[in-house]
Every structure is written in structure tokens, then in C-alpha cells.
Amino acid sequence: EVQLQASGGGLVQAGGSLRLSCAVSGLTFNDYGIGWFRQVPGKEREGVACILGSNTYYSDSAKGRFTISRDNDRNTVDLQMNRLRPEDTAVYYCASDTDGDAWCKATALLYPLDYWGKGTLVTVSS
Secondary structure, three states: OOEEEEEOOEEEEOOOOEEEEEEEEOOOOOOOOEEEEEEOOOOOOEEEEEEEOOEEEEOOOOOOOEEEEEEOOOOEEEEEEOOOOHHHOEEEEEEEOOOOOHHHHHOOOOOOOOEEOEOEEEEEEO
């Protein structure tokens, strides 16, 4: 059974940093993309970053501020978020899919993905 579990959310002031972690089990870790998405109420879920093998992909809003990385020993994919802004406030989800990788390269929900973790709330105060 594939399971993804996100953690690390919290409250931070604008300009601060947070590190999210996605624990992955039941999936051959290096073979599939693992991505981070976020959603605020009333808006569509949007891609933030994705890692596929040794390649990383970022949304425009994340480039230069966020870094996605993989820890093969811990089977986790982490999202280091720096210089946080109030508009980064959202519930963050990690996700994966075994049927393709176009979604990861585009860092977008091109189609429904197979696996989602429960979200973790990030709140950035101004």
C-alpha cells in the first residue's frame, strides 16, 4: 500500500523559513516523481515543486525561494521554504503518480494523481 505523509507545517512570520517533509512508503522511491502542491480555500490546487530522479522542477512562485530534495535513507522528500510570504499560506500536500511524469515536469495537476498525503497547514503572517 502506497502511503505519503506530510509534516512540518506551522505558523511563521513573513521572511521566515519552514521545512516540510513527505514520508513515502510502498513506492519504489527513486522511480517516480514526488511533488508538493498547495491549496487555499476557494482556489484550485496548484503545483509547487517536484522531484523526479535527480531532476527538480518548480513553479514560478517557488523558484529561488523553495528547494525540494530527496533523502533516500529516510525515504522522504523535503521542501525547504525560505523567504516566505503571506501568499504562501495554504495547505500543502505531497503527491505521486505511477502512470506518468508529465505532471511532475510541469509541476501541475495535468490529470488526477494516484496518491496523496494528508495536507499540512502553512500559515505566514505579515
